[in-house]
Amino acid sequence: MSAPDGSPAGGLPSPGGGFEVRRAADRYLGGDPAAGVTTRHTFSFGEFYDPANTRFGLLLACNEELLAAGAGFAEHTHRDTEIVTWVLAGELEHRDADGTAVTLRPGDAQLLSAGGGVRHVERNPGAEPLVFVQMWLHPDPFGGPPRHTVARDPAGARGPAGPGLHPVASGLPSVPAPLALRQPHAALYLGRGAAELPAAPFRHVQAVRGRVAVGGRLLAPGDTLRVTGGGPLDAVPAEGERGAPEYLVWEMHAEPSYG
Numbered sequence: 547m548s549a550p551d552g553s554p555a556g557g558l559p560s561p562g563g564g565f566e567v568r569r570a571a572d573r574y575l576g577g578d579p580a581a582g583v584t585t586r587h588t589f590s591f592g593e594f595y596d597p598a599n600t601r602f603g604l605l606l607a608c609n610e611e612l613l614a615a616g617a618g619f620a621e622h623t624h625r626d627t628e629i630v631t632w633v634l635a636g637e638l639e640h641r642d643a644d645g646t647a648v649t650l651r652p653g654d655a656q657l658l659s660a661g662g663g664v665r666h667v668e669r670n671p672g673a674e675p676l677v678f679v680q681m682w683l684h685p686d687p688f689g690g691p692p693r694h695t696v697a698r699d700p701a702g703a704r705g706p707a708g709p710g711l712h713p714v715a716s717g718l719p720s721v722p723a724p725l726a727l728r729q730p731h732a733a734l735y736l737g738r739g740a741a742e743l744p745a746a747p748f749r750h751v752q753a754v755r756g757r758v759a760v761g762g763r764l765l766a767p768g769d770t771l772r773v774t775g776g777g778p779l780d781a782v783p784a785e786g787e788r789g790a791p792e793y794l795v796w797e798m799h800a801e802p803s804y805g
Contacts, residue, residue, distance in 0.1 A: 570768025582617030603748030603798035607682035618669025624660035636676030642666035664692035697724035701736035709739030731800035739790035748798040756791030757784035
């Protein structure tokens with residue numbers, strides 16, 4: 547059985563591991579469009595609950611957000627979650643109860659390590675639409691004081707950085723990155739053009755710009771790929787793709803432990 551693009555259907559095993567492709571159009575559509583907030587959820591989230599799709603590896607949420615000018619999320623609380631945000635277009639303003647106030651622009655990344663609890667506000671302060679991907683990761687250890695870190699253009703999205711995997715956030719001792727995760731078994735990269743994905747028990751890929759083929763599976767913007775097990779994988783621009791596609795890659799070496 548094949549997917550519409552001719553690649554093997556999600557979940558079929560291969561010599562490189564188990565693959566599951568999830569298309570952008572099949573993600574749960576949420577948010578509050580009337581208030582200028584549209585969200586596409588990769589996993590069960592809020593009112594959308596599928597017991598077979600609650601997480602993958604250590605990744606608990608992967609939301610693509612579209613906020614109209616002036617729209618945003620009112621003050622709300624997080625705890626015991628590593629929240630990584632990657633801005634694709636527009637401006638994102640973050641304000642939290644600790645007095646932190648920053649504005650992120652395309653290519654910027656942010657880590658909100660919620661720890662024992664933090665309250666914050668997110669909004670679009672600009673005149674243009676805001677698009678960002680926000681990913682929630684299981685922490686290790688739980689608790690501790692909240693931490694907030696911003697990395698300005700860590701993958702050279704606004705500069706001359708070439709193809710390959712560019713570390714953005716990591717807790718892996720072997721992978722230094724601008725954002726230090728409170729999770730020693732995971733790392734996030736921005737992939738650009740052709741790259742080799744490292745071997746890991748769990749890998750999650752989301753295409754964000756252009757079309758990329760990962761292990762022979764074609765991904766368009768918003769599509770995601772889950773890979774379970776297997777060795778290194780090649781990511782290459784799709785045939786006929788102009789420019790270098792960009793994609794977010796999670797490398798994960800564990801699953802959540804609540805013991």
